[in-house]
Every structure is written in C-alpha cells, then in structure tokens.
Amino acid sequence: xxxxxxxxxxxxxxxxxxxxxxxxxxxxxxxxxxxxxxxxxxxxxxxxxxxxxxxxxxxxxxxxxxxxxxxxxxxxxxxxxxxxxxxxxxxxxxxxxxxxxxxxxxxxxxxxxxxxxxxxxxxxxxxxxxxxxxxxxxxxxxxxxxxxxxxxxxxxxxxxxxxxxxxxxxxxxxxxxxxxxxxxxxxxxxxxxxxxxxxxxxxxxxxxxxxxxxxxxxxxx
Numbered sequence: 755x756x757x758x759x760x761x762x763x764x765x766x767x768x769x770x771x772x773x774x775x776x777x778x779x780x781x782x783x784x785x786x787x788x789x790x791x792x793x794x795x796x797x798x799x800x801x802x803x804x805x806x807x808x809x810x811x812x813x814x815x816x817x818x819x820x821x822x823x824x825x826x827x828x829x830x831x832x833x834x835x836x837x838x839x840x841x842x843x844x845x846x847x848x849x850x851x852x853x854x855x856x857x858x859x860x861x862x863x864x865x866x867x868x869x870x871x872x873x874x875x876x877x878x879x880x881x882x883x884x885x886x887x888x889x890x891x892x893x894x895x896x897x898x899x900x901x902x903x904x905x906x907x908x909x910x911x912x913x914x915x916x917x918x919x920x921x922x923x924x925x926x927x928x929x930x931x932x933x934x935x936x937x938x939x940x941x942x943x944x945x946x947x948x949x950x951x952x953x954x955x956x957x958x959x960x961x962x963x964x965x966x967x968x969x970x971x972x973x974x975x
Contacts, residue, residue: 755926756936758788758813761826761857761882761911762920766791766799767817772917774802781810784921787931790815790828790911795836813933817857818843822874823867826855826882826911829937840867844877853937855909857882859900860893868900875900880940884910884947886922889954907940910947923949 763770764777770793781789788811791799795818803812815828820840827834827843829852834843847854856878859868864887868875875881883898901908912922926946929939939945 755928756787756811756931757785758790758811758925758927758936759784759786759912759914759921759923760790760813760815760828760855760909760925761792761817761885761913761923762789763793763817763913763915764791764799764802766796766802767793767915769794770799770915772915774799775806776917777914777920778803778806778808778810780917780920782808786921786924787811788813788936789920790826792817792826792828792911795819795833797830797833811931811933811936813936819865820867822870823859824857824865825867825878826857828853828855828940829933840871840874841877844874851937853880853940854878855880855882855940857911857913858885858887858893858897860896861885861888862893866893868897875906876904878906880907880909880943880945882911883908884923884949886910886912886914886919886949886952888951891951905943907943907945908947909940909945910949912949912952914952919952922952923947 790813792815819836928944929935
C-alpha cells in the first residue's frame with residue numbers, strides 16, 4: 755500500500771505558507787510515498803515540485819474554486835479556470851482523464867460544495883472523508899457516512915497550509931508506484947484513510963490570518 759497525502763497547499767496558494775521544497779522535505783521525513791500539491795487555482799506549485807529531485811511520487815493536482823465551492827482534481831497537466839459551474843468543472847477534469855474529489859464537502863465556512871449542490875456528491879470520483887483541519891469533526895463524519903451510503907471511494911488529506919502538517923491526513927492506496935496506477939486505484943476505491951487533527955490553535959490562527967488578508971485585499975485601492 756502506498757501512503758499519500760492528497761491535499762497540500764504551498765506558498766503558490768494565497769493562504770499557503772511553505773515553499774514546495776520544504777513540503778517535499780517534510781513528506782520525505784514523514785515516510786510518505788507520494789504527495790499531491792493542490793494549490794488554489796494554480797499548478798505552479800506542481801510544476802516546481804516536478805522539477806525537484808525526490809523519491810516521492812508527485813501527483814499533479816489543483817484545488818479549483820467553482821461557482822458552488824471547492825473541488826480537487828488529480829492527474830491534470832493543464833489547469834482548469836476558476837469560476838465555472840461545478841458540473842462543468844467535473845466534465846473538464848474527465849476530459850483530461852483526471853480524478854475529481856470533493857474536499858471537505860460539508861464544511862460550511864470552507865466552501866463545501868456538498869452543502870450547495872447535493873447532486874455533485876454523486877458526480878465526483880471520490881470524496882474526502884478525512885480532512886485534518888477540523889475543530890469537532892462532524893463534517894468529516896457526515897462525509898464518511900455519505901460516501902459509504904453512495905459507495906464512493908474515500909480519501910484523506912492534511913489540507914496542510916504549512917509544511918509541518920504534511921502527512922496529518924493520508925490515503926493508503928493499493929497501487930503501483932506511479933501516477934496512472936494511483937489514479938486508477940482511487941477511482942476503483944482501493945483506498946483507506948487515516949490521520950490526526952491539525953492543532954486547533956494553528957488552524958484558527960491560519961483562518962484568522964486568511965480572513966484579515968481577504969479584508970485587506972477588498973479595501974485596497
């Protein structure tokens with residue numbers, strides 16, 4: 755079984771705080787087999803990761819801001835624009851033979867698309883049922899129960915915005931050590947998840963910082 759963190763943000767995301775190189779070093783220290791850099795609406799972090807010599811499997815990824823919420827895409831080599839309808843975004847992911855994953859689908863304040871468009875849960879290839887950035891865990895539990903009911907593949911991810919928390923959420927994948935095999939195994943549900951919670955003070959501190967940065971961007975001339 756490969757151990758992968760499928761949801762990581764680098765400094766190429768507006769709210770990411772760590773360099774791609776530092777993320778790779780931490781992933782290696784954690785004994786991971788692979789990582790997906792899933793920056794918000796950009797694949798610049800992926801390109802940088804692919805240029806670094808490492809034993810890790812680098813799974814190309816992106817977290818796309820759709821009109822209805824956030825959507826993870828793995829296996830893409832061309833970014834998909836932000837701001838599209840979520841179903842259209844899923845269709846474009848399929849055109850690139852990528853894997854669509856609904857991240858934190860029921861987190862009300864984190865762009866959980868499952869709260870806005872319930873039918874999207876059936877449309878995606880997999881559901882993130884463990885996200886390490888939570889306070890009480892009810893949204894994760896609801897995601898797990900929904901995935902079981904709909905017989906959807908389940909994945910876990912750290913959603914790390916700092917390198918120190920890479921590996922706090924992982925997916926065990928029954929696949930060969932290459933990207934195509936990993937993508938196929940996710941689609942087939944050959945996965946299980948594990949993880950631990952990002953410390954609450956870290957999560958709330960990052961959230962407050964992100965909110966302040968958004969306010970500053972809005973009031974800046």
